[in-house]
Amino acid sequence: MTGQTGGTGQTGWKKKSAARLPPGARVRAPQVLTALEGLYPDARTELEFRTPFELLVATVLSAQATDVSVNAATPALFDAYPDAHAMSQAEPEDIEPFIRRIGLYRAKARNLAALARLLVERHGGEVPNEFDAVVALPGAGRKTANVVLSNAFGYPAIAVDTHVGRLARRLGLSTQSNPDRVEVDLQRLFPRERWVFLHHALILHGRRVCAARRPECGACVMASFCPKVGVA
Incomplete structure (x- = not known):
C-alpha cells in the first residue's frame, strides 16, 4: 500500500515489481x-478489545499464539494496565504472570513494556494512526500495523x-x-x-x-x- 488516506496511511513501503498472477x-x-x-x-477480528491500545497489545500477543489464548489473558492484563501510561510503569517481570500461558511470553512481556514506554514518549500515550509509527514499536511489524490500522482506524489493509x-x-x-x-x-x-x-x-x-x-x-x-x- 502506498500513499495516505484521510491522514491515516502507510509509508515506508517500496512496492515490489508485481509478479505475474496465477492463471x-x-x-x-x-x-x-x-x-x-x-x-x-x-x-471481524476475533481478538477482543475496547481501545486501539488494547488491540495493539492483543495483536502483539497473538503472534504464534491463538486468539483464544490471548482473549483469555487480556482481561486481567488490561485491568492491571488499562492504557500505555499504566503499562509504561511496569517491568517485563510484572507483565509476565498475566501472559504466561501465551507462547514466547517472556519476549512479549519485554516488548509490551518497551512498546508502552515508546507510546508515552513519542505519542503521548496514544496509538499512532500511521503505518511507519506502528511498525517502529517493539514487537510490531507489518501484519500488526495492518491489523491495528484497519480495525482501530478504518484504514483499508x-x-x-x-x-x-x-x-x-x-x-x-x-x-x-x-x-x-x-x-x-x-x-x-x-x-x-x-x-x-x-x-x-x-x-x-x-x-x-x-x-x-x-x-x-x-x-x-x-x-x-x-x-x-x-x-x-
Missing part, C-alpha cells in the same frame, strides 16, 4: 469474495498471516510465499473497500474449513473453482 486468478477472485460474503457476512497466505495460494490467488508479496497480489485482485473484510473472512475460513493439514474440501463451497481441492 485464472482474476476470474476466481470475485467468486471467492462472493462465497466469503455468503459464509461470513459479519467477519490486508494483514497476511499464515491462514491468509495459505488460502491465497490454495485458491490460486497468489503463488508467493513472502507475506508482503501475497498482500500485493490480493490488493491487485480485490476492491480496496473489501480488503479488511477479505482478511478476516479468509482467516475464519482457514480456521473452520481450509485447515493446514486436513482441509475439508468436501464441505467447502469454493471446491468447484478451487484449483487445489484435496491438496494439503
Whole structure:
C-alpha cells in the first residue's frame, strides 16, 4: 500500500515489481469474495478489545499464539494496565504472570513494556494512526500495523498471516510465499473497500474449513473453482 488516506496511511513501503498472477486468478477472485460474503457476512477480528491500545497489545500477543489464548489473558492484563501510561510503569517481570500461558511470553512481556514506554514518549500515550509509527514499536511489524490500522482506524489493509497466505495460494490467488508479496497480489485482485473484510473472512475460513493439514474440501463451497481441492 502506498500513499495516505484521510491522514491515516502507510509509508515506508517500496512496492515490489508485481509478479505475474496465477492463471485464472482474476476470474476466481470475485467468486471467492462472493462465497466469503455468503459464509461470513459479519467477519471481524476475533481478538477482543475496547481501545486501539488494547488491540495493539492483543495483536502483539497473538503472534504464534491463538486468539483464544490471548482473549483469555487480556482481561486481567488490561485491568492491571488499562492504557500505555499504566503499562509504561511496569517491568517485563510484572507483565509476565498475566501472559504466561501465551507462547514466547517472556519476549512479549519485554516488548509490551518497551512498546508502552515508546507510546508515552513519542505519542503521548496514544496509538499512532500511521503505518511507519506502528511498525517502529517493539514487537510490531507489518501484519500488526495492518491489523491495528484497519480495525482501530478504518484504514483499508490486508494483514497476511499464515491462514491468509495459505488460502491465497490454495485458491490460486497468489503463488508467493513472502507475506508482503501475497498482500500485493490480493490488493491487485480485490476492491480496496473489501480488503479488511477479505482478511478476516479468509482467516475464519482457514480456521473452520481450509485447515493446514486436513482441509475439508468436501464441505467447502469454493471446491468447484478451487484449483487445489484435496491438496494439503
